[in-house]
Amino acid sequence: MTDGHELTDADYAALAEFRYALRQFQAFSERVAANCGLTPQQHQALLAIRAAAHANVSVGYVAERLSLKPHSATGLIDRLEALGLVTRRPSPDDGRQALLELMPRAQTLLRQLSETHREEIVRLRPMLTELLARID
Template sequence: MDTPLEDADYAALAEFRHTIRRFLAFSEAHAARVGLTPQQHQALLAIRAAHPDQATVGHVAEQLVLKPHSATGLIDRLAALGLITRETTENDRRRALLRLTDKALGILEELSAAHRDEIQRLRPALSAILNQFD
């Protein structure tokens, strides 16, 4: 049986959610500065992090928790911005692999460096919060 929640648990959960929300606000602001929506930034990151043979619309849909048609629209917008290209596979012409353009790689590198720095800044606070759940 689970241990009953105490006041400290509620406080830790509230602080955890607050810290995560601060990070998301940071992320949203940085994406906007380079002309991206948070979802576009997240899609570029998902494509960059994927194994090259797994970077598909379906993968983006899964990573962003989107319905396939929503992910397709997102990918279409990224392609229109010159941030991704589609590459059909030889063995299945219906399957397209997504590739980041040099423009996207530059933007993503800038955003990712700033995000890594922010995570490192938040790490002590997050660690302290998470340690309260031991």
Template sequence: MKKPLSKDVYIYLSEFRYQLRKFLNFSESAAREVGITPQQHQLLLAIMGFPNRNAATPRELAERLQITHHSCVGLIDRCEQLELVHRKKNPADGRSVLVELTSKGEKILERLSEVHLEEINRIQFLKKFDEN
């Protein structure tokens, strides 16, 4: 018979969810403060953070964002209208395009990434403080 989970496990899982939600709230607010939506921020980050290149196909981005391909194309369209991203031909596959950040998109993403790193470091500092 399986042993029931301890109260400490529930506390740990609850704290993890709480800290995750706090970080997501922080992230959503930070995106809005620079004039973009949280989804637009996620798209910019998914593009720049794509492994081994600074561009990705809409299908790859949909997977990274865990949204449908159709929804991702709409998000790309809106970001393109705001001059945050642009499409270019995919040299590896002429049937698809790659999405890249514009210089405006890069500047916004860098600003957001700096404040996100500060928040992550703050959270880690608090975690170390709590352990002592």
């Protein structure tokens, strides 16, 4: 470690347990999204659009939030649009740019998914807090 502290067996165990807990949550998230007919990326894109602190959400913003190349994000948004979950509208500031909006069906799906995810995070909070304390 950078502080000169040698990693102990307990350090490795805590890191491994934390990564395992994250993977378990990710698997949960993927399963719940699939039950709603969405891929994990589609779910994450809808969440990124809904959670944006600004109303001007572009494909570039989604690409950044999902760590995707712009052309991959464009394909993802194309699929969401084909599913009737997202719509594009011209930007009032730049006609070359399209802004994204969630359709009512996407808002309903995302609300259900987010409620379920929040419940799971609340359930996992004590374990995650304990794991984070072990990493200190």
